[in-house]
Amino acid sequence: MVDFSLSETERDIRDWVRNFVTRELVPMENEVLRRERRGEEGITSEEKNALREKARAAGFWGVQTPEEYGGMELPAVMAALIEIELGRTFVPFSFGGGADNILYYANEEQKQRYLLPTIAGERKSCFAITEPGAGSDAKELRTTARKEGSEWVIDGEKTFITGGIDADFTMVFAVTDKDKGADGGVTCFLVDRDMGWKSEPIEIMGERERQPAALIFESVRVPEENILGELGGGFRLAMQWIGSGRYLLPARALGNCERMVEMSMDYAKNRSTFGAPIADRQAIQWMIADSAVEIEALRWLVLQAAWQRDQGMDSRHAQSIAKLHGGVRANEIVDRMLQIHGGMGYTKEFPLERWYRDLRLLRIFEGTDEIQRRTISRNLLKGHASVSGSLG
Numbered sequence: 317m318v319d320f321s322l323s324e325t326e327r328d329i330r331d332w333v334r335n336f337v338t339r340e341l342v343p344m345e346n347e348v349l350r351r352e353r354r355g356e357e358g359i360t361s362e363e364k365n366a367l368r369e370k371a372r373a374a375g376f377w378g379v380q381t382p383e384e385y386g387g388m389e390l391p392a393v394m395a396a397l398i399e400i401e402l403g404r405t406f407v408p409f410s411f412g413g414g415a416d417n418i419l420y421y422a423n424e425e426q427k428q429r430y431l432l433p434t435i436a437g438e439r440k441s442c443f444a445i446t447e448p449g450a451g452s453d454a455k456e457l458r459t460t461a462r463k464e465g466s467e468w469v470i471d472g473e474k475t476f477i478t479g480g481i482d483a484d485f486t487m488v489f490a491v492t493d494k495d496k497g498a499d500g501g502v503t504c505f506l507v508d509r510d511m512g513w514k515s516e517p518i519e520i521m522g523e524r525e526r527q528p529a530a531l532i533f534e535s536v537r538v539p540e541e542n543i544l545g546e547l548g549g550g551f552r553l554a555m556q557w558i559g560s561g562r563y564l565l566p567a568r569a570l571g572n573c574e575r576m577v578e579m580s581m582d583y584a585k586n587r588s589t590f591g592a593p594i595a596d597r598q599a600i601q602w603m604i605a606d607s608a609v610e611i612e613a614l615r616w617l618v619l620q621a622a623w624q625r626d627q628g629m630d631s632r633h634a635q636s637i638a639k640l641h642g643g644v645r646a647n648e649i650v651d652r653m654l655q656i657h658g659g660m661g662y663t664k665e666f667p668l669e670r671w672y673r674d675l676r677l678l679r680i681f682e683g684t685d686e687i688q689r690r691t692i693s694r695n696l697l698k699g700h701a702s703v704s705g706s707l708g
């Protein structure tokens with residue numbers, strides 16, 4: 317039997333997060349907009365940490381972190397439901413106690429130095445694969461690591477690295493065997509900032525929490541024991557990092573869209589032109605209706621992808637579909653909701669223009685729209701997936 321309802325536990329956790337967002341984050345919204353208008357960070361790291369500790373005191377820590385590392389080890393469906401709730405505000409926040417999935421491939425000694433402090437919030441990581449000449453086509457990596465005695469010497473440049481401005485260490489991907497290339501010739505290294513790499517912020521259309529950096533490696537010496545996973549196993553790790561939480565991106569966008577439509581309905585009921593609220597006009601009603609339909613479709617695409625993960629199925633196809641649909645539709649929805657707000661939608665008094673800029677990224681990072689379409693069509697044409705979906 318197909319059952320679309322939430323379990324009692326899922327509902328309880330979802331409601332707890334919903335209350336947290338309403339009680340702790342939504343009241344910060346006006347201040348976040350004020351600070352961002354002044355060019356400051358919307359929320360400081362002290363404020364973020366204080367909120368994370370507050371959640372931790374209530375037992376909310378490490379959403380998907382295994383229990384043996386002190387986390388809640390919640391399933392993917394639950395993680396998606398949480399992300400949707402967090403998306404119902406634009407205050408940039410995520411719960412503490414998490415670490416990049418590939419850090420769990422660390423050996424015991426590396427776990428002490430990198431994984432555990434990251435989970436504890438004492439160290440910050442960044443994931444560095446993209447280069448000026450290698451974005452969608454990650455196999456074009458040019459950053460090299462060559463062996464000298466017991467060390468590797470890394471040279472090259474990474475670009476658009478989220479968290480690269482203030483990360484304590486990076487998981488950087490470099491070519492260790494040019495002949496093998498992506499097929500066994502790329503290795504992932506854990507490289508502390510004090511080993512010598514430099515970062516330069518990149519100006520973008522999004523707000524400060526999105527700001528990425530270029531990472532420069534000039535003869536950076538890294539000890540052999542800092543290889544993450546296996547020598548030559550880097551490309552597989554990179555694909556695992558990229559593919560693991562793809563469904564969470566459209567989940568957050570879905571929350572954004574729910575909130576925007578609610579805000580826009582309120583606005584439309586209160587804004588009158590030509591003697592009637594604009595909510596009475598069919599042009600406005602259709603924008604609301606179309607958006608609600610797309611939101612509903614997105615909800616099931618996201619939850620279906622997450623459900624497949626929880627079932628141990630290969631969810632990559634479903635995740636690509638959810639990411640593509642989420643990116644395209646959320647951008648259409650934010651455009652419509654901004655339109656309903658008229659001139660006010662274009663101002664920084666309201667968060668619509670902020671969401672408009674922020675959501676644009678969803679169509680670019682972690683696989684562009686075109687790359688998702690390429691993946692989806694290839695899966696279908698090669699018979700790895702069916703248009704009948706996972707139910708057959």
Ligand SMILES: Cc1cc2nc3c(=O)[nH]c(=O)nc-3n(C[C@H](O)[C@H](O)[C@H](O)COP(=O)(O)OP(=O)(O)OC[C@H]3O[C@@H](n4cnc5c(N)ncnc54)[C@H](O)[C@@H]3O)c2cc1C
Nearest residue numbers: 443444445446451452453476477478528681682683684686
């Ligand atoms: C804010 C931000 C944060 C990021 N964070 C990170 C990070 O933390 N770590 C990291 O490693 N990277 C990160 N990235 C990089 C991001 O993943 C890449 O920008 C993305 O993969 C696209 O690569 P590109 O920019 O080189 O575009 P390109 O690959 O040059 O693509 C340019 C255009 O061509 C299209 N295109 C490319 N190939 C094809 C094809 N075969 N068929 C049809 N169309 C095609 C693309 O879809 C796109 O529209 C981030 C990027 C941004 C903007």
